[in-house]
Amino acid sequence: MRFSRIAVIYNPSSGRPRERQGAIAEFTRLLEAAGRTVTIWPTEGPNHATELARQRVAEGYDLILAYGGDGTMNEVLQGVVGSEATLGFWPGGTANVLAAEIRFPSRVKEVVRRVLAGKTVDVTVGQANQRYFLLMAGVGLDAAVAGSVDPWLKKRFGKLAFGVAGLKFMWRWELAPFRVRISDEEEVIGRFVVAGNAHSYGGGFQLTPRAELTDPYLDLCIFTSESRGDYVRYALAAILALHREMPGVIYRKVKSCRIESAAREDAPVQLDGELVGTLPVTLQAIPRALRLLV
Numbered sequence: 001m002r003f004s005r006i007a008v009i010y011n012p013s014s015g016r017p018r019e020r021q022g023a024i025a026e027f028t029r030l031l032e033a034a035g036r037t038v039t040i041w042p043t044e045g046p047n048h049a050t051e052l053a054r055q056r057v058a059e060g061y062d063l064i065l066a067y068g069g070d071g072t073m074n075e076v077l078q079g080v081v082g083s084e085a086t087l088g089f090w091p092g093g094t095a096n097v098l099a100a101e102i103r104f105p106s107r108v109k110e111v112v113r114r115v116l117a118g119k120t121v122d123v124t125v126g127q128a129n130q131r132y133f134l135l136m137a138g139v140g141l142d143a144a145v146a147g148s149v150d151p152w153l154k155k156r157f158g159k160l161a162f163g164v165a166g167l168k169f170m171w172r173w174e175l176a177p178f179r180v181r182i183s184d185e186e187e188v189i190g191r192f193v194v195a196g197n198a199h200s201y202g203g204g205f206q207l208t209p210r211a212e213l214t215d216p217y218l219d220l221c222i223f224t225s226e227s228r229g230d231y232v233r234y235a236l237a238a239i240l241a242l243h244r245e246m247p248g249v250i251y252r253k254v255k256s257c258r259i260e261s262a263a264r265e266d267a268p269v270q271l272d273g274e275l276v277g278t279l280p281v282t283l284q285a286i287p288r289a290l291r292l293l294v
Helices: 017-033 048-058 070-080 097-102 108-117 141-147 151-157 160-172 228-238
Strands: 005-010 037-042 063-068 086-091 120-128 131-133 136-140 178-181 188-190 192-196 218-223 249-254 256-261 268-271 274-278 281-293
Touching: 005 017, 005 048, 005 070, 017 037, 017 108, 037 048, 048 063, 048 070, 063 070, 070 086, 070 097, 070 131, 070 274, 086 097, 086 108, 120 136, 120 268, 131 268, 136 141, 136 281, 141 192, 141 268, 188 218, 218 228, 218 281
Parallel strands: 005 037, 005 063, 063 086, 086 281
Antiparallel strands: 120 131, 120 281, 136 192, 136 268, 178 188, 178 256, 192 218, 218 249, 256 281, 268 274
């Protein structure tokens, strides 16, 4: 596919601003030399990337390239899903799970080659209530950790900040129960659940190892245990994707499911690594809802 009009949307305050500016300048120069139109759009605050993406789609841009982390990608996704435009992801954030999933490079010249090659694939998009996700939705443990990450530590030390937040959560150990309803199956009381649209999760874990972006289903992994020790064992097993058959783990491929609180306090919800709110939430798979640059 040939991309003629390319919009790059990025967060100017994240990562290393000087390096990012230099990379963007080189990217623009190389693509303009190849006869393509490139415009750069810095974000000004939360959810601005969504607004920018919607505007560029309406203006007829055929490639919307999110430059940053999975959170930036998720914001841009909201403005591109369901349109004729292609979403691209130039990894420049902390985890970059999507880049690992599709093996997308970060070096400028390699990114330019991918853009010029124009290879795309139609993928499934997950929907959580009114918001979309491309990688995963999490309820409970991971969402609580994502919501407690220190922004200063994240900017300065990257993935280490998630480790610190995880250790703090393990010390407190507060897992609110919730009800998971899957079509005709019996209701399950869960303590942590991940609905994966991709097998990569981040940090080396494979919580939904059978998931694929082109699969019309979501892979649902429900953990029912309350034991801190069990979750340590689950984490170790998930590195090699060996957790699915362990006691206290339920694994299904689903079109949709409903998750509601079973306690006074509603469990938190994260999408693509970013905290977005609390229960209740309805999750569903929308096949072939997005064209993705690979």
